[in-house]
Amino acid sequence: MTLTEAAPVPVSSTLLASVTYAVTESILQLEFCDGAIYRYFAVPAPIHSGLLAAGSNGSYFNRKIRSGFRYVRLRRPR
Numbered sequence: 001m002t003l004t005e006a007a008p009v010p011v012s013s014t015l016l017a018s019v020t021y022a023v024t025e026s027i028l029q030l031e032f033c034d035g036a037i038y039r040y041f042a043v044p045a046p047i048h049s050g051l052l053a054a055g056s057n058g059s060y061f062n063r064k065i066r067s068g069f070r071y072v073r074l075r076r077p078r
Contacts, residue, residue, distance in 0.1 A: 015058030021048040028065070035078035040069040 008018040008031065019027040021043070028051075030045040047064055052067035 002007045011052070011053065011057045013057040015061060019048070019051060019057075021045075025071050027070075030061070030072075032066075032077070035075065036073065038073050039073040040065060043069055 006020050006022045008020045008072065010018050013033070016030055017030040017031060017033050020031075021027070022029075023045060026042050026044065028040040028048055029037065030040070031037050032071075037050070051057060051060050
């Protein structure tokens with residue numbers, strides 16, 4: 001599966017709008033509520049699962065993802 005084939009999963013969060021994960025590439029793409037989109041590389045599947053299962057997606061992102069993985073910004077905030 002490539003990232004373009006993965007379906008975004010909407011999340012209920014004040015920080016994140018949707019989460020897309022490409023299992024074979026271990027790429028996590030996050031769309032933020034402000035419209036920014038970031039792509040994180042070499043993200044293990046358990047981190048993705050943990051993000052979706054977290055009581056607070058934003059807190060999980062800040063603790064486990066924000067500074068732990070190489071990333072690129074695809075779209076600036078609105």
